[in-house]
Amino acid sequence: MKAAVLNQIGDTKLELRDDVSTADVGPREIRIRVKATGVCHSDLSAMDGTLPALAPGIIGHEGAGVVTEIGSLVDTLAVGDHVIVTFVPPCGSCPNCLRGQPHLCAIHAIAAFTTPRFRVGDTPVFGYAGLGTFAEELVIPAAGAVKIAEDIPFEIAALVACGVMTGVGAVINTAKVEPGSTVVVIGCGGVGVSVIQGARLAGAAQIIAVDPVLDKHGTARHFGATHATTPDGLAALNAELAGSMGFDYAFDVVGIPATIRSAWDNARRGGTVVVVGAGRADAMVEFSAQELFLHDKRLLGSFYGGATVRRDYLRLLGLWREGRLDLAGMISKRITLDEINDGLDALRGPGTLIRQIVTFE
Missing domain, CATH: 3.40.50.720 (NAD(P)-binding Rossmann-like Domain)
Structure with missing residues (x-):
């Protein structure tokens, strides 16, 4: 599949490759076909070392797509479900989750730094923040996806993710x-x-x-x-x-x-x-x-944002449906994955871009 690879921290360009593959789907994991992903300033911060990231890696952490495969123990999602991803999947049972702060759950976040999500040839490649949405597909824990209604445009859904x-x-x-x-x-x-x-x-x-x-x-x-x-x-x-x-x-x-x-x-x-x-x-x-x-x-x-994603994602989309939260107006430009480096360069400048959205056909 096609993906944008960060070869080393400090690189200002991502290498667009078509020989990237995902890890296999584990019992509690799912495979997602990415349909839209936002280009966020945190992606730049991962590239330049401001935020922790591993290289080689796939950047991108704000996305939405369709479930194409589920693990044997997954019973909360099904193939064909439309989902928004989250870079802080709540485990539901750690002290942070139990005290009502699931956004501080570290279980899957720690795993993101020890478990490569992709491969380029024989080289293991990490997904930024456990995701890596600058790729056509990803494999993530089932807890890292929230099901949404099928009539919600993917580019709208992607904005909610971060x-x-x-x-x-x-x-x-x-x-x-x-x-x-x-x-x-x-x-x-x-x-x-x-x-x-x-x-x-x-x-x-x-x-x-x-x-x-x-x-x-x-x-x-x-x-x-x-x-x-x-x-x-x-x-x-x-x-x-x-x-x-x-x-x-x-x-x-x-x-x-x-x-x-x-x-x-x-x-x-x-x-x-x-x-x-x-x-x-x-x-x-x-x-x-x-x-x-x-x-x-x-x-x-x-x-x-102190998120409880299974509650808050749907609340935000509810506000969008009622016209009280302007999400469409936040999309400054739609680009393809082939244009990702141009998109990152635009984000580095002093312009007025709010969000560029990469859409996958």
């Missing part, structure tokens, strides 16, 4: 934004736009979008932002709207020390700061012991 779940979930699950509150969102890419949509769904009165790219301001307003500014203009907007006291909730969707610090500085005393962006392990943010004590702010990480 970017939308991460952004909306950060608002609804992690921060629990209250109606009538004020929200600032730093970074207006695909996940940032999803945070904005989540804040709108939660009933926030003011949603301030912050991005250095001016063309993204109109996009942010389209998805629900009430105000938009560059980072340099945020202090003035804070003064105008909040008397320089800060906003109720501040979301960093970039993941670098400067933007995390900005989120902290622009949250009010007693407010909530949520780190959504995936930063480097060696990127350090500095706070004084006194300000942590005096400001009484909540500083929260938000991994995968």
